[in-house]
Amino acid sequence: MNENVERLRQWVKGSGNIVFFGGAGVSTESGIPDFRSVDGLYHQQFAYPPEIMLSHSFFVQHTEEFFDFYRKKMLAPQARPNAAHRKLAEWEQEGKLKAVITQNIDGLHQMAGSHEVLELHGSVHRNYCEKCHKFYGIESVTGTSGIPYCTCGGVIKPDVVLYEEELDNHVMQRAIQYICQADVLIIGGTSLVVYPAAGLIEAYRGDKLVLINKSPTAVDRRADLVVSGPIAEILGGL
Numbered sequence: 001m002n003e004n005v006e007r008l009r010q011w012v013k014g015s016g017n018i019v020f021f022g023g024a025g026v027s028t029e030s031g032i033p034d035f036r037s038v039d040g041l042y043h044q045q046f047a048y049p050p051e052i053m054l055s056h057s058f059f060v061q062h063t064e065e066f067f068d069f070y071r072k073k074m075l076a077p078q079a080r081p082n083a084a085h086r087k088l089a090e091w092e093q094e095g096k097l098k099a100v101i102t103q104n105i106d107g108l109h110q111m112a113g114s115h116e117v118l119e120l121h122g123s124v125h126r127n128y129c130e131k132c133h134k135f136y137g138i139e140s141v142t143g144t145s146g147i148p149y150c151t152c153g154g155v156i157k158p159d160v161v162l163y164e165e166e167l168d169n170h171v172m173q174r175a176i177q178y179i180c181q182a183d184v185l186i187i188g189g190t191s192l193v194v195y196p197a198a199g200l201i202e203a204y205r206g207d208k209l210v211l212i213n214k215s216p217t218a219v220d221r222r223a224d225l226v227v228s229g230p231i232a233e234i235l236g237g238l
C-alpha cells in the first residue's frame, strides 16, 4: 500500500468537512476529452482552434459553426460518472464532504448523486434564450441541428462560460467560502495553471491540502500531500 494513499485515507476518515476541487482530468476518465489539450484532430476537422471556436465573439459572429463544434466536441451524452464521481457523492451522503467545485460542464457529478456542485464554467444541461431568458434543457441542442431557436425567435445559448466571458461571481464567492472553511481540500485532475484555480487555493487555511494528479504540477510544493495516479483509481480505491 502506497503510504501517501494511506495518509489520504486517514485524513478522509477523520474529517467531516472535505471540499473537492476538480478539473478536466476528472472527466477524461469518463471518456470526455479535455478540449484545452492540444488535439491534432481539431485542425483536420475545423478551421479554427478550440479556444477561438469557444469564444464569445465567435459565438456571436459564427453562431452556426459554433454549434457545429459544440455538438461534436463539447457534448458527450453517452458519458457516465466514474469511480471518482461516485466516491465524492458517497462522501456527501455520509456528511463528510461539503461541496464539489468543478471546472467541468458535463453534469457528471450530479449524475453520480452529488447535490452541492459549484460549476465554475457552467453546464451543458442549462440553456437560455438570449432574448426572453426562457430555460431549455440539453435536448434543445442535442435534438436540433443548426442554430437552436426559442419559440420567441431568440437564439438559445448554452449556460457555459466561453472564452472572453466572466465567471459567475456568485458561484466564485461560494467556492471561496467553502474552501476557506474546509478541513481537507482535495484537488484533482487540474494542472492548476488555468484561472481561477490558482487563486482559489489561496483561500485555503488548513494544513491538509491534497493534490491528486497523473503528472507533477506547479503547486506540488504548496501541497501537504501529493498522490500520483489516475483520480478515478485513487478515489475509487479509498
Ligand SMILES: [Zn+2]
Pocket (backbone or CB within 6 Å): 129, 130, 131, 132, 133, 134, 150, 151, 152, 153, 154
Ligand atoms: Zn425566447
